[in-house]
Amino acid sequence: MELSTVFDAFMQGLKATGPIEFIAVLAGIASVWFSRKENILVYPVGLINTVFFIYLSIKGNLLGEASVNFYYSVMSIYGWILWSKKDSSNNTPVLHISFSNRKEWLQQLLFFGAFYVLIYAALSWLKQSFAPEAIPWADALASATAYTGMWLMARKKVESWIWWIATNIASIPLYFIKGYVFTSVQFLVLLILAIAGLNSWQQKAKHATH
Numbered sequence: 546m547e548l549s550t551v552f553d554a555f556m557q558g559l560k561a562t563g564p565i566e567f568i569a570v571l572a573g574i575a576s577v578w579f580s581r582k583e584n585i586l587v588y589p590v591g592l593i594n595t596v597f598f599i600y601l602s603i604k605g606n607l608l609g610e611a612s613v614n615f616y617y618s619v620m621s622i623y624g625w626i627l628w629s630k631k632d633s634s635n636n637t638p639v640l641h642i643s644f645s646n647r648k649e650w651l652q653q654l655l656f657f658g659a660f661y662v663l664i665y666a667a668l669s670w671l672k673q674s675f676a677p678e679a680i681p682w683a684d685a686l687a688s689a690t691a692y693t694g695m696w697l698m699a700r701k702k703v704e705s706w707i708w709w710i711a712t713n714i715a716s717i718p719l720y721f722i723k724g725y726v727f728t729s730v731q732f733l734v735l736l737i738l739a740i741a742g743l744n745s746w747q748q749k750a751k752h753a754t755h
Contacts, residue, residue, distance in 0.1 A: 569597035570731040577709075577735050580698060581742040583642065583749070588625035592618060605723045608671055610716075612664070613688045617695055624699030642701045642749045653693055653704065661689035680719065687715040703750050706743035713739055 576591035595617040602611035630639040645653065668681035694708030713736035721729035 565597050566601055566725060566727055569594050569601065570727055572597070573731055574734055574738070577738045577742065581738060581745055583701075583746075585625065585628045588621045588628070591621050595621065601725065601728070605720075605725060607684055607719070607723060608668060610684060610688060610719075613691045616692055620695045620699055624695075627699055628701075640701050641753055642703060642746050643753070644750050645697075645702050645704045649702070650704070653697065653708075656696065657689050657693045657708070660692045661685050664688050680722070683715060683719050687712055687719055690715065703743070703746045706739050706746060709739040710736060710743065 572590050572594040576587050576594055579585075579587035579590060595614040598614040599611050599618070602608070602614060627640050628638065631637060632639055665681050665685035668684055672681055690708045690711040694705045694712055697705035697708065713732045716732040717729050717736070719729075720726075720732065
């Protein structure tokens with residue numbers, strides 16, 4: 546595909562961007578910015594993004610991504626509760642940014658693998674029966690990495706950003722192909738923010754151990 550063709554498709558898709566997608570994208574970028582800053586607003590702002598994207602994902606036959614955003618909504622409430630807990634003695638957050646140990650890394654890989662297989666199998670079946678435009682392997686990859694990233698984000702694990710980076714890389718072409726051009730741009734911005742977030746949380750976790 547020539548660069549001019551990609552650019553033309555981008556401009557056409559941008560013009561076709563509806564208000565729901567526009568608001569969802571802005572909320573998504575804002576929520577990642579808040580998470581990088583370890584600000585609890587990541588969760589209420591993120592809920593705006595996830596609820597709107599449940600609708601958009603179903604509309605675009607991205608059923609795996611729809612399940613991810615439903616999961617995001619549930620985990621946002623879970624993370625909101627965890628991040629809100631404070632030590633009664635000094636009124637500081639109970640949960641702190643930390644690195645995963647070897648056991649936790651193994652749990653993450655198993656968590657990702659289980660969800661990838663499950664989502665891929667489900668989407669392959671749905672592709673034959675209900676959603677012929679689905680892309681099982683790509684949707685499952687974007688979904689399973691996102692499931693893992695959100696779980697770790699709620700627990701303030703540095704490695705959550707690694708999974709977010711993988712999610713964004715997989716999602717950029719996935720949404721572009723489906724015609725959600727503005728959303729694909731969102732994932733490009735989120736990729737940059739995720740790299741910055743990884744660096745920021747690594748520094749905070751190292752500082753906390755000294």
